[in-house]
Amino acid sequence: xxxxxxxxxxxxxxxxxxxxxxxxxxxxxxxxxxxxxxxxxxxxxxxxxxxxxxxxxxxxxxxxxxxxxxxxxxxxxxxxxxxxxxxxxxxxxxxxxxxxxxxxxxxxxxxxxxx
Amino acid sequence: xxxxxxxxxxxxxxxxxxxxxxxxxxxxxxxxxxxxxxxxxxxxxxxxxxxxxxxxxxxxxxxxxxxxxxxxxxxxxxxxxxxxxxxxxxxxxxxxxxxxxxxxxxxxxxxxxx
Numbered sequence: 001x002x003x004x005x006x007x008x009x010x011x012x013x014x015x016x017x018x019x020x021x022x023x024x025x026x027x028x029x030x031x032x033x034x035x036x037x038x039x040x041x042x043x044x045x046x047x048x049x050x051x052x053x054x055x056x057x058x059x060x061x062x063x064x065x066x067x068x069x070x071x072x073x074x075x076x077x078x079x080x081x082x083x084x085x086x087x088x089x090x091x092x093x094x095x096x097x098x099x100x101x102x103x104x105x106x107x108x109x110x111x112x113x114x115x
Numbered sequence: 116x117x118x119x120x121x122x123x124x125x126x127x128x129x130x131x132x133x134x135x136x137x138x139x140x141x142x143x144x145x146x147x148x149x150x151x152x153x154x155x156x157x158x159x160x161x162x163x164x165x166x167x168x169x170x171x172x173x174x175x176x177x178x179x180x181x182x183x184x185x186x187x188x189x190x191x192x193x194x195x196x197x198x199x200x201x202x203x204x205x206x207x208x209x210x211x212x213x214x215x216x217x218x219x220x221x222x223x224x225x226x227x228x229x
Contacts, residue, residue: 042221043219101147101214102164102215103164104151104159104217108157
């Protein structure tokens with residue numbers, strides 16, 4: 001099982017460029033989410049999805065877009081990168097079934113630097 | 116709104132010593148509570164989860180946490196630290212009873228010295 005796969009692992013962008021962080025899971029999880037991790041701030045929720053075709057904003061959604069056309073994939077788009085978006089991004093998914101609420105499976109992260 | 120506070124951004128212990136990582140939550144209704152661990156250059160993985168079934172929760176790798184409603188605490192402990200326990204530990208709370216949306220604390224980095 002691959003679990004949660006994120007690509008790319010590293011990326012350097014210039015201010016104003018756009019890019020997409022890819023996230024795929026092979027566990028048939030309904031719930032998927034994106035977090036950013038910054039030193040001293042823990043993880044903050046950017047966007048999440050409870051199933052294909054359904055997305056919603058988290059705590060820090062500005063500057064990011066998401067879509068969920070399939071159960072497996074949940075890409076995160078940066079429309080016009082800013083230095084404040086320099087961070088490590090994690091995708092996480094969950095079975096979200098009875099007894100498994102909150103049991104997130106994380107990808108290995110994507111480290112993004114915006115110059 | 117739910118939140119968790121982790122006291123101490125860094126904790127250092129000697130190998131074989133007790134590990135105690137502190138977490139306090141703010142809520143009038145006991146939520147789901149979690150501890151996650153992040154090893155260097157990896158994603159987070161679930162250590163243990165509190166669901167109100169028992170106040171003492173046992174997790175992987177010898178860790179356990181005790182839910183104390185009177186203190187709104189959910190501290191993580193391990194009787195004897197191993198070098199391999201060196202990692203960052205995150206306490207988290209769910210936003211509600213039926214949601215996977217988790218609110219994470221700021222993390223505690225555990226160092227283990229020989």
